[in-house]
Amino acid sequence: MSEKPAYTKPLPDLRPEDATFWEALKEHRFIIPCDDAGKPFWYPRKYAPGTLSETSWMDASGNGTVYTYSTHFIGPSKAYKGDPPHIVALIDLDEGPRMMSILVKDEEGYPSLDPEDVKIGMKVKIVFDDVTDEITMPRFTPAG
Amino acid sequence: MAEGTPDVKEARRMLAKGICIAGVGETEQGIISDRGSFELLAEVTRTTLDDAGLELKDVDGIVTAFSFVESTLMHSTTLADYMGMKPGYFASVAVGGATAPLMAVQAALAIDAGLAETVLCVRGDNTRSGISSSGMIAMAREMSHGAYEAPFGLTTIGGYGLLAQRYMYEHDIPQEALAAVVATQSEHAALKWNAMLRNVVSVEDVMADRWIATPFHAMDCSLVSDGAAAFIVTTAERAKNMKKKPVYITGIGEGFSHQYISQATSVASVRDGLGRAGRRAMEVAGITPQDLDVAEIYDSFSFTPLIALEGFGVCGPGEAGDWVLEGNAKLGGKLPMNTHGGLIRQAHLGAMHHIVEAVLQLRGEADDSAKTEYNGGNHQVPDAKLAITNGSGGILAATSALVLSSEPPSAA
Numbered sequence: 001m002s003e004k005p006a007y008t009k010p011l012p013d014l015r016p017e018d019a020t021f022w023e024a025l026k027e028h029r030f031i032i033p034c035d036d037a038g039k040p041f042w043y044p045r046k047y048a049p050g051t052l053s054e055t056s057w058m059d060a061s062g063n064g065t066v067y068t069y070s071t072h073f074i075g076p077s078k079a080y081k082g083d084p085p086h087i088v089a090l091i092d093l094d095e096g097p098r099m100m101s102i103l104v105k106d107e108e109g110y111p112s113l114d115p116e117d118v119k120i121g122m123k124v125k126i127v128f129d130d131v132t133d134e135i136t137m138p139r140f141t142p143a144g
Numbered sequence: 145m146a147e148g149t150p151d152v153k154e155a156r157r158m159l160a161k162g163i164c165i166a167g168v169g170e171t172e173q174g175i176i177s178d179r180g181s182f183e184l185l186a187e188v189t190r191t192t193l194d195d196a197g198l199e200l201k202d203v204d205g206i207v208t209a210f211s212f213v214e215s216t217l218m219h220s221t222t223l224a225d226y227m228g229m230k231p232g233y234f235a236s237v238a239v240g241g242a243t244a245p246l247m248a249v250q251a252a253l254a255i256d257a258g259l260a261e262t263v264l265c266v267r268g269d270n271t272r273s274g275i276s277s278s279g280m281i282a283m284a285r286e287m288s289h290g291a292y293e294a295p296f297g298l299t300t301i302g303g304y305g306l307l308a309q310r311y312m313y314e315h316d317i318p319q320e321a322l323a324a325v326v327a328t329q330s331e332h333a334a335l336k337w338n339a340m341l342r343n344v345v346s347v348e349d350v351m352a353d354r355w356i357a358t359p360f361h362a363m364d365c366s367l368v369s370d371g372a373a374a375f376i377v378t379t380a381e382r383a384k385n386m387k388k389k390p391v392y393i394t395g396i397g398e399g400f401s402h403q404y405i406s407q408a409t410s411v412a413s414v415r416d417g418l419g420r421a422g423r424r425a426m427e428v429a430g431i432t433p434q435d436l437d438v439a440e441i442y443d444s445f446s447f448t449p450l451i452a453l454e455g456f457g458v459c460g461p462g463e464a465g466d467w468v469l470e471g472n473a474k475l476g477g478k479l480p481m482n483t484h485g486g487l488i489r490q491a492h493l494g495a496m497h498h499i500v501e502a503v504l505q506l507r508g509e510a511d512d513s514a515k516t517e518y519n520g521g522n523h524q525v526p527d528a529k530l531a532i533t534n535g536s537g538g539i540l541a542a543t544s545a546l547v548l549s550s551e552p553p554s555a556a
Contacts, residue, residue: 009297013290042406043292068313070305071358075297088298090306090406100289100406102296115358120313137295 007131008079018044020057025136028128032060032097042097062126063143064091067098071115086112091124091140104129104139117142155396155428158256159553162380164390165248166262167196168500173371173491174340177273181214182226184268188372189227196376197387198262203376205233205260207247209267209494212283213274223266233260240286240537241442242398243267244495245544249396251377261382267496268372287538289404301365301445302357303405303539308447309359311411314462319359321465322446323350326363326488328473329443333485335475335521336501337512340367341489342519350446364446366487373496375503380552391506395431395532395547397424399455405539411451412461414540419455421534421545426456429547430554431530433458438505438525439479440498440533442543443486449473452534453481456545475523483510483523495535499546502531506550 014022021044024031033055034040035048040058048055069089072080080086087103103113107127124140131137169192171184179187185208193200206229208220216222219236233254237243244267251263275283287303288294311317327347333339345363353361383390401417402408426432433456441449450464458479459467467473473481484490484501491497504510505528512520534545 010295012292012295015291018291043289043404068306068310069358070302070309071355072297072299072302072305073355073357074299074301076294076299080297086297088296088302088306090310098406100293100296100298120310 009131010077010079011132011135017046022135025128025138026134028136030060030062030126030138031057032093032095034058040095040097042099058095060093060095064093064124064140066103066118066120066122066124067092068120069103069118071118084112085115087115087118089118089140101138101140104141106141113142152424152428156553158252159392159394159396159428161256162390162392162552163252163255164378164380164383164392165375165499165503165548166378166383166386166390167192167198167376167388168374168503169195170338170373170497170500171268171371173338173369173493175272176270176370179270179370181211181269181274182223184270184370184372185223185266186227188268188374189264189266192264192266192374192376195388198376200227200229203229203262203264204231205251205254205263206231207235207237207250207263207265209243209247210236210238211269212271212279213269231260233263239542239544241444241494242535242537242542242544244499244535245533245546248375248377248393248499248546249544252393252396255377255379262376262378264374264376266372266374267493270370271492272368272370274370289406293404293406299357300539301360304445304447305357305360306405307408307411307414307540308445311447311451312359314411315465317462317465319351320347321450321469322359322364323347324465324468325443325446325449325473326350328468329482329486329489332475332483332523333489335512335523336484336490337515337518337520338371339485339490340369341485359447360445364488366444366492369491369493371491371493373493373500375499389507389550391503392549392552393546394549394553395425395427395429395545397421397428397545399424399543401541403538403541415451415455415461418452418536418540418543419457421543422452422456422532425532425545425547429549431547436479436530436532437528438483438502438531439481440483440502440531441481442495442498442534442536443482443488444536446488448536448540449481451540452536456532475525480525483525495533498533498535502533502548506531506548
């Protein structure tokens with residue numbers, strides 16, 4: 001494993017209501033929120049959208065399909081300056097919900113997948129990127 | 145929400161009072177580093193009052209938006225104070241790009257409720273020259289979720305890109321269709337006196353431009369500009385004594401799909417959500433897309449008007465790209481679109497300029513040939529009587545649309 005440079009990209013806003021999610025990621029477990037009928041949804045929050053029932057959590061496979069993507073040649077802040085393009089994607093998880101992430105080449109979390117290797121409909125799987133001691137970000141890489 | 149809920153008759157009843165736009169104004173647009181945010185708003189208010197033949201004391205209501213530069217939680221009353229007004233009605237509307245048509249709706253509601261009779265709707269900012277780096281970050285983060293989108297490096301451009309690439313995939317839309325929107329609007333902006341970009345570009349020029357976020361080249365993106373625009377909403381009765389022919393608001397409608405782009409269910413659901421605004425506005429006005437003479441459609445990106453045209457029923461799903469490539473959106477085409485150049489070529493002030501341009505079109509005043517100092521040209525659609533205009537906030541999240549007419553609405 002090569003030494004990674006200090007992480008300067010934006011970190012997630014943390015709130016008490018979804019601390020469970022980030023704590024699980026830190027342990028390299030991927031869980032997703034669901035409503036009181038067991039229906040999973042995205043994004044994590046205290047009360048389920050539509051019903052406002054209290055959120056519970058289920059283990060997710062981390063497998064999904066690229067619904068769409070956009071190759072970003074310019075990032076949202078100075079921290080992206082000089083980087084190769086990054087690919088932001090919406091991923092349909094096998095369990096149903098759709099979430100955002102970036103597409104990466106390998107298990108290390110970076111670097112970005114080559115833009116020519118991305119296709120809508122391609123199968124992807126989660127990788128865990130420990131970007132700081134406290135935060136692990138979910139990334140996705142081509143499956144199989 | 146079902147179409148026609150609640151009863152469209154209530155909207156028609158209100159608009160049958162002859163709710164109209166009796167004056168419009170716009171400043172120079174572009175890089176205006178010598179003027180502040182409130183200064184621009186006051187400047188355009190002078191122009192707009194002059195257009196209507198009114199004095200400031202004749203205005204009893206004010207509706208403003210927000211500023212990226214002058215942070216205030218009470219924008220409308222701060223401006224009222226700056227200009228020395230004591231309005232009986234005041235409101236600040238903040239729904240991103242949907243703000244301008246919603247300002248008109250807010251003014252109409254206030255007039256209908258007897259809170260005001262003559263309402264100044266004004267928006268402007270020195271966004272380009274005056275914004276601080278923290279303001280820029282706030283603007284960039286505005287549209288992405290702080291925990292589940294922003295940390296992945298999503299930009300606003302890329303957020304639209306996600307939806308646009310799925311749209312192009314599902315309907316087999318070529319990149320040329322997006323470029324054709326830019327090329328078309330560049331021809332229109334070349335004629336508009338205050339457009340920032342006056343050069344005409346071709347489909348090939350746009351395709352050869354540098355990438356920002358796929359499927360958008362730099363030229364596919366809207367501008368960042370300084371400037372202001374305004375319009376005055378009143379009743380036909382009150383407008384009788386004013387200088388200009390009133391332009392009637394005959395249809396209003398709103399539609400919502402999602403806030404964060406990761407929450408958008410499908411291309412169809414986004415098209416339907418934003419489309420509801422236009423369909424509803426046309427239903428209230430009692431017209432169909434075939435009746436329209438001109439369309440001033442929100443164009444944050446080249447893709448944006450394509451899905452709106454489909455949502456409004458001007459074209460079928462997936463057909464807007466070919467429709468634009470065939471030249472239908474050009475001056476002289478079937479339904480000239482963004483005859484002022486739009487956000488992509490004129491300036492970015494939400495949908496303010498779309499409303500101003502629609503009013504000028506319906507008054508027959510969209511010929512800038514006399515503005516020789518600005519090298520203006522004629523972008524008038526001959527005999528234009530009916531226009532649709534809209535604005536969308538977020539990433540096609542919230543949309544508001546107006547139907548404007550040179551004729552008063554028929555009795556409800």
